[in-house]
Amino acid sequence: MRGCSNRSKQNQGKAVCMTNCPTLIVTVGLPARGKTYISKKLTRYLNWIGVPTREFNVGQYRRDFMKIYKSFEFFRPDNEEGLKIRQQCASAALNDVRQYLAEDGGQVAVFDATNTTRERRETIIQFAEQNGFKVFFVESVCEDPDVIQENIVQVKLCSPDYTNCNTDEAVEDFMQRIKCYENSYETLDEVLDRDLSYIKIIDVGQRYLVNRVLDHIQSRIVYYLMNIHITPRSIYLCRHGESELNVKGRIGGDSGLTTRGKQFAKKLAQFIQTQSIVDLKVWTSQMKRTIQTAEALAVPYEQWKALNEIDAGVCEEMMYEEIQESHPLEFALRDQDKYRYRYPKGESYEDLVQRLEPVIMELERQENVLVICHQAVMRCLLAYFLDKSAEELPYLKCPLHTVLKLTPVAYGCKVESISLNVDAVNTHREKPEIGPLIDPRLVRHQERCRHQNCGEDKPPLIVR
Amino acid sequence: MSCNQRDSAEAKKNDVRLNGKKCSWASYMTNSPTMIVMIGLPARGKTYMSKKLTRYLNWIGVPTKVFNLGVYRREAVRSYKSYDFFRHDNEEAMKIRKQCALVALQDVKSYLTEEGGQIAVFDATNTTRERRDLIQAFVKENAFKVFFVESVCDDPDVIAANILEVKVSSPDYPERHRERIVDDFLKRIECYKVTYQPLDPDDYDRDLSFIKVINVGRRFLVNRVQDYIQSKIVYYLMNIHVHSHSIYLCRHGESDYNVEGRIGGDAELSPRGRHFSHALRDFVDEHKLSDLKVWTSQLRRTIQTAEELGVPYEQWKILNEIDAGVCEEMTYEMIHQTFPEEFALRDQDKYHYRYPGGESYQDLVQRLEPVIMELERQGNVLVICHQAVMRCLLAYFLDKSAEDLPYMKCPLHTVLKLTPVAYGCKVEMFYLNVEAVNTHRDRPIGKIPKDSSLIHRRNSYTPLSSHDQVKRPRLYSAGNQPWLPLAPTPSALMPEGLESQTQVGGSCLKPCVKESPMKAQRNLVALSASD
Numbered sequence: 001m002r003g004c005s006n007r008s009k010q011n012q013g014k015a016v017c018m019t020n021c022p023t024l025i026v027t028v029g030l031p032a033r034g035k036t037y038i039s040k041k042l043t044r045y046l047n048w049i050g051v052p053t054r055e056f057n058v059g060q061y062r063r064d065f066m067k068i069y070k071s072f073e074f075f076r077p078d079n080e081e082g083l084k085i086r087q088q089c090a091s092a093a094l095n096d097v098r099q100y101l102a103e104d105g106g107q108v109a110v111f112d113a114t115n116t117t118r119e120r121r122e123t124i125i126q127f128a129e130q131n132g133f134k135v136f137f138v139e140s141v142c143e144d145p146d147v148i149q150e151n152i153v154q155v156k157l158c159s160p161d162y163t164n165c166n167t168d169e170a171v172e173d174f175m176q177r178i179k180c181y182e183n184s185y186e187t188l189d190e191v192l193d194r195d196l197s198y199i200k201i202i203d204v205g206q207r208y209l210v211n212r213v214l215d216h217i218q219s220r221i222v223y224y225l226m227n228i229h230i231t232p233r234s235i236y237l238c239r240h241g242e243s244e245l246n247v248k249g250r251i252g253g254d255s256g257l258t259t260r261g262k263q264f265a266k267k268l269a270q271f272i273q274t275q276s277i278v279d280l281k282v283w284t285s286q287m288k289r290t291i292q293t294a295e296a297l298a299v300p301y302e303q304w305k306a307l308n309e310i311d312a313g314v315c316e317e318m319m320y321e322e323i324q325e326s327h328p329l330e331f332a333l334r335d336q337d338k339y340r341y342r343y344p345k346g347e348s349y350e351d352l353v354q355r356l357e358p359v360i361m362e363l364e365r366q367e368n369v370l371v372i373c374h375q376a377v378m379r380c381l382l383a384y385f386l387d388k389s390a391e392e393l394p395y396l397k398c399p400l401h402t403v404l405k406l407t408p409v410a411y412g413c414k415v416e417s418i419s420l421n422v423d424a425v426n427t428h429r430e431k432p433e434i435g436p437l438i439d440p441r442l443v444r445h446q447e448r449c450r451h452q453n454c455g456e457d458k459p460p461l462i463v464r
Numbered sequence: 465m466s467c468n469q470r471d472s473a474e475a476k477k478n479d480v481r482l483n484g485k486k487c488s489w490a491s492y493m494t495n496s497p498t499m500i501v502m503i504g505l506p507a508r509g510k511t512y513m514s515k516k517l518t519r520y521l522n523w524i525g526v527p528t529k530v531f532n533l534g535v536y537r538r539e540a541v542r543s544y545k546s547y548d549f550f551r552h553d554n555e556e557a558m559k560i561r562k563q564c565a566l567v568a569l570q571d572v573k574s575y576l577t578e579e580g581g582q583i584a585v586f587d588a589t590n591t592t593r594e595r596r597d598l599i600q601a602f603v604k605e606n607a608f609k610v611f612f613v614e615s616v617c618d619d620p621d622v623i624a625a626n627i628l629e630v631k632v633s634s635p636d637y638p639e640r641h642r643e644r645i646v647d648d649f650l651k652r653i654e655c656y657k658v659t660y661q662p663l664d665p666d667d668y669d670r671d672l673s674f675i676k677v678i679n680v681g682r683r684f685l686v687n688r689v690q691d692y693i694q695s696k697i698v699y700y701l702m703n704i705h706v707h708s709h710s711i712y713l714c715r716h717g718e719s720d721y722n723v724e725g726r727i728g729g730d731a732e733l734s735p736r737g738r739h740f741s742h743a744l745r746d747f748v749d750e751h752k753l754s755d756l757k758v759w760t761s762q763l764r765r766t767i768q769t770a771e772e773l774g775v776p777y778e779q780w781k782i783l784n785e786i787d788a789g790v791c792e793e794m795t796y797e798m799i800h801q802t803f804p805e806e807f808a809l810r811d812q813d814k815y816h817y818r819y820p821g822g823e824s825y826q827d828l829v830q831r832l833e834p835v836i837m838e839l840e841r842q843g844n845v846l847v848i849c850h851q852a853v854m855r856c857l858l859a860y861f862l863d864k865s866a867e868d869l870p871y872m873k874c875p876l877h878t879v880l881k882l883t884p885v886a887y888g889c890k891v892e893m894f895y896l897n898v899e900a901v902n903t904h905r906d907r908p909i910g911k912i913p914k915d916s917s918l919i920h921r922r923n924s925y926t927p928l929s930s931h932d933q934v935k936r937p938r939l940y941s942a943g944n945q946p947w948l949p950l951a952p953t954p955s956a957l958m959p960e961g962l963e964s965q966t967q968v969g970g971s972c973l974k975p976c977v978k979e980s981p982m983k984a985q986r987n988l989v990a991l992s993a994s995d
Binding site: 362 | 695
């Protein structure tokens with residue numbers, strides 16, 4: 001993780017230097033072009049990798065203001081009152097953006113609206129300039145009627161706007177709504193908009209036009225947007241079969257499967273067969289227990305070092321009780337902030353997320369994949385797909401011998417939990433009641449003293 | 465993607481690349497061989513991009529080679545007379561040029577099918593549909609993938625600069641009369657313009673996979689990216705630029721462990737190390753570098769070095785020194801005594817050797833990939849890092865192979881200035897006149913018995929079966945983050961005999977863990993490379 005030394009300088013009265021200024025991402029496109037889909041997905045990804053991001057959907061502001069949606073007439077270009085209200089909503093949203101980026105510690109804001117006219121975009125650019133934000137446009141262009149139809153069916157019909165309509169009415173109204181925007185649509189132009197930073201996504205990722213990428217975060221956003229797709233597929237997540245160390249109640253290590261674990265592997269093979277998945281890719285970590293599980297499937301699989309279980313450092317292969325005895329303060333520290341806590345000489349969940357980012361990127365590129373991994377790893381992957389916060393992530397339930405099937409649907413992810421009916425130990429620890437907060441520095445110091453007194457072979461020379 | 469399914473477990477075992485047992489993740493993820501085909505008028509940066517891309521792909525472990533048609537043409541036509549050779553109505557010349565193309569394609573085929581290559585970059589103008597159709601037929605016949613990279617530029621200043629930088633010194637123009645050369649070359653370009661058919665994404669070429677680079681990276685058009693490696697190529701091409709800039713690489717100042725001969729750990733600077741950081745500050749002032757960015761690792765010795773500069777700097781965890789696992793903080797003698805077999809193994813293959821519970825140079829390269837990507841994006845940067853890390857970065861810029869990389873000389877208290885020039889990199893070495901110990905170990909000469917009884921520890925990327933009974937090496941996280949106290953440690957907490965750490969500058973010892981939530985949010989995350 002990159003850390004800046006800037007803040008310490010402020011304490012010493014030295015010159016304050018640049019911090020990266022916040023970024024405003026602005027979507028552009030006719031209705032039903034996937035703007036909200038992209039906004040939500042991008043927001044989820046950026047938050048997962050640790051960049052505080054929030055999306056601001058102008059349609060939501062409009063719904064909050066108007067309470068009741070009557071018909072597409074509201075969006076007619078000659079409906080003056082409608083225009084006024086929509087303008088107000090956009091302004092309210094921008095205000096909230098400013099609050100989020102300038103005062104609430106946000107780093108990226110996604111302004112999700114049609115923004116189809118140059119005039120509207122110019123307003124936004126000025127707003128950003130006044131506040132010192134960088135602007136990056138994401139335009140989605142699509143003329144494929146099938147894609148648009150599918151879009152409407154998946155997300156518009158169940159929108160609050162259409163709760164009282166039947167399907168045909170809703171579709172008809174929405175098509176009219178799109179027409180309202182079409183006449184005034186000014187797409188991002190090669191010449192007129194050549195000084196803007198943007199990516200134009202054409203036909204759901206068939207083609208991309210990228211202009212003037214300014215910095216690191218924009219480069220990563222472009223890379224991400226170029227790797228996602230909407231082809232229907234499912235991702236299967238599961239842990240390895242029960243291992244020897246699981247049974248002994250020990251964490252980490254690199255043990256093999258127990259008999260029950262091997263049973264699970266066989267059941268998994270059968271399960272995969274029954275699902276009749278097209279072109280399934282199987283990924284494992286490089287630890288014995290996941291590899292043994294995959295071997296039972298008798299299909300080609302790929303090993304990722306990045307999928308290895310969280311490294312518990314000095315606590316590897318210990319039982320929780322043993323850790324509590326020999327490192328009581330470390331143990332307490334971990335319960336205090338399980339996401340950021342790093343095992344001495346090991347990793348934290350936060351480190352794990354960094355390590356797993358390429359896996360997520362590749363999962364986005366792929367279609368049907370089965371990932372056989374480990375408890376902490378599975379929690380991180382799950383948190384990405386289900387948009388779980390750093391607080392919830394380390395306590396997500398990922399029991400042994402259970403397969404989670406994730407299927408992207410509408411703006412989120414459908415989860416099916418399939419237990420394969422093979423008994424196993426329970427390795428889950430709930431979040432305990434927290435006692436008085438502990439100062440980590442004290443812990444490290446005391447640990448070092450204890451080790452020195454015990455006359456262990458190699459007292460840690462580094463306070464870790 | 466059917467290629468992946470075609471590879472049964474059996475086929476994988478027989479596959480040349482995998483039997484080599486040492487391929488990187490990137491290489492492993494590249495299934496069928498790919499041909500990258502450059503397109504563009506002369507002086508559009510095709511060779512520049514070809515060479516750079518090839519250097520990058522080889523560095524991340526994907527065997528890649530450039531096939532430059534100009535070289536073949538110079539072989540066939542020993543002496544170049546003038547631009548007339550390139551006129552499209554010069555029938556004899558056209559025949560020769562086509563012949564050269566066919567010979568080059570044969571070499572491509574041989575490289576990709578017999579010599580273990582994975583990517584071939586076909587560097588030529590390829591400006592006509594006819595030529596591109598020929599290439600496509602070839603590719604289809606051999607079941608390769610193809611990805612086009614077109615460079616389009618109409619900025620006359622860029623083109624002129626191009627000609628001056630690389631064409632004037634081309635073998636075609638031995639006499640070096642500048643104006644004549646420029647004149648002839650511009651006429652050469654005109655010859656091509658007559659028949660130039662750019663990629664047409666809307667119609668003729670809409671099913672091809674390609675990236676169109678417009679005006680040196682101002683804009684990009686990306687069409688139908690097929691797979692992982694194409695996605696990485698696109699990402700790389702979108703991050704490089706041609707603005708002149710320099711990259712300064714140096715190690716931290718001499719540390720206490722350096723003096724003791726210990727590897728790894730998280731020691732502080734020795735007095736001489738501190739002198740070096742002052743000298744470094746003077747060096748930076750002298751060179752008046754505008755907008756210099758300074759990067760360090762998250763180990764104390766680089767941070768302490770940077771603190772003296774009095775400029776803002778960024779800490780990258782991934783710049784931490786190679787993790788020596790169980791050998792951390794030992795001297796080479798101790799390692800030789802305690803782990804003689806490991807010691808021998810390392811000398812046998814220093815690039816792929818992974819310390820038990822630690823990392824290998826190969827792991828380090830993977831870990832450093834985002835640093836390279838960001839260095840490409842940036843302007844002037846000073847990177848204060850460590851010996852193994854500096855070797856990896858240097859190997860990228862100077863195109864060193866895996867054999868040479870672990871033995872590159874990166875002495876303490878020396879700054880290397882790298883300036884991209886023409887198709888390569890100019891290196892200037894600045895020794896800052898502060899003495900330090902020598903931490904370099906040369907490649908052992910010939911003494912290593914290729915002893916098959918030595919345990920060959922498995923490397924990461926060979927498919928391992930469950931029948932493996934050898935305890936697999938623990939794969940620790942990349943680098944170990946030290947705990948740095950927030951403020952000078954009160955003497956009560958300091959171990960006996962050690963002074964309080966205020967002298968070193970309390971502000972430099974920042975928490976790398978446990979920042980307040982607000983601060984943590986503001987950090988931009990540099991993420992580890994694809995595994």
